[in-house]
Amino acid sequence: MEIFKGQNLLAFAEHFKTELDCEKYLAHWKWEKGYSCRKCGHTKYQVRKDFSRTCNVCSDTESPSSGTLFHRVKFGLRKAFFICFEMSTTTKDLSALQMSVRYGVAENTARLFMHKVREAMRSDEKDGMQGLVQIDEFTVGGKEENKQGRSYDAKKKKVVCAVELTEQGKVKRFYALKIEDFSSRSLRTIFDKHIDKSAQVVTDDWRGYRPIRDFNITQTKSNKGKNFPVLHTMIHQVKSWLRTTYSWVSAANINRYLSEFCFRINRSQSKQTIFNNLIKRMVNRNPVSQADLICS
Template sequence: MGINVVQFQKGLSMNQFIERYGTEAKCYRALYRWRWPQGFRCPQCDGRARSRFRRGETVYYQCRGCRHQTTLISGTLLQGSRLPLTQWFQAMYLLSSTKTNLSALELKRHLGVNYKSAWRLKHKIMQAMVEREESRKLNGFVQIDDAYLGGERNGGKPGRGSENKQPFLIAVQTDEQLEHPTFAVIEPVKAFDDAALKDWIARRLAPECEVYSDGLACFRRLEDAGHAHTTLVTGGGRAATEAAGARWVNVVLANVKRAISGVYHAVRQAKYARRYLAEAAWRFNRRFDLRSLLPRLATALVRCKPCPEPILRAASNFHG
């Protein structure tokens, strides 16, 4: 059996990371290139000419056309942060290079910051992952399954009716032979009902997808939306998870659940499930080039709008 070239590819080693991004100046230059790859652009008028000056330790850029003043992190998810760029880069490296997950508590210990700062860092980075994954649509052959995050509370409702469980859908795009997964969408839904499925299908599946799923009643909406739909009758046990048309969605689902339950002592599913699931999807969908993960994540951070802590904490799992 040959080596899986995706799993065994070389990523960015710790030594390489320190060599490239070990100082504040190196981080600043890299972030500048990723935010303005064609050179400075005024966020107000898109002008290119600018002057540069300092106020204290902060470098400002003033557009010569409209005289708008900005900084490297203004208008981005890093806006308002007092942490040095080296700690942001360390957090991005740790969260993108780990194969599973990294809790805010562990991030706190790695970076030497307090827990609140580590929590904000982690959730802002996960928010960037959410926004990058929001527009993804799957094509061709797609395997879909329903699942839950969370478990039963003491004294609460058992099973699917538990107040501590967040339903979500996981879908994995494969090649035509159903032998290799390519991309995944992992997203919370309000319920496994017709309304939620119609909305999800419209946003997440390209026209004419061929879809494989189990016999959950709401998956009939796939046919109403014009998709070829194969309902798999697999029974139970391990054989059901390895059936053609269901294997890869079950493999990815098992990895996601193991990564979340094995790292986090508690996740507030009702508010933050979208971020934790998007974190898993973001890494899975970019696993083909591990060396590019940090630049792509940093680019996402500088392209996303600011998200102050009140907005960060007032999260919702759902659109609208």
């Protein structure tokens, strides 16, 4: 089967002309390692016209989208593929309102599906950052007059982020997570999820990092961000992206948006295969109910 590569929208439209093209593509990734009946475990099957598999023993029929994040998509698999393509390859991103207009679906339906895509974009937390890693925190939700440094405003969303740098001082990987406060307990979250114990971690002189003693941490003055230029550039980019694309994001959903941003940043050197990467993640993640996606 020909695997789609690249970022060309016309080439993408040519590759996926029909619903069956998408069903075939999805079936390829779903059963890439072989088929096993979800009910009886038998491995022999028949392929249907829509690329579903029917077990030769118990006759259970399983569609390519069943058990994936494409399960019961309301507006067709082809539109869903186009939304995945745009969310994985664009640099500016599109809001749910824009997606609804482009693909002729209800805005709320587009929003819920986009949250499913963001769930697939979430890191599996298996490969921790190594080498030189810089960490800092920032807030989302407006700017306070005459205020520098950390904000303790309860209305603002607090985020901790980490960047892994190459030997040339460029971004290799970036992760960001919502935290409840700037305490050691909250800051530790990003260490446990995304940083290898072998990493050389550099932070500013905030006292919240001092109790985290099982990691190799060096603290230095921030000098208003001048000592962390790459990290602060990343912070500026993610805040600008959130502000210009969505205007406002809820505390319940901000981690999903951060996952989307990090997914694209961390694959900026593999744009040719980023769509395939996302489709495989959509296949391997369990379905998410609407109740799980609807947040305040």
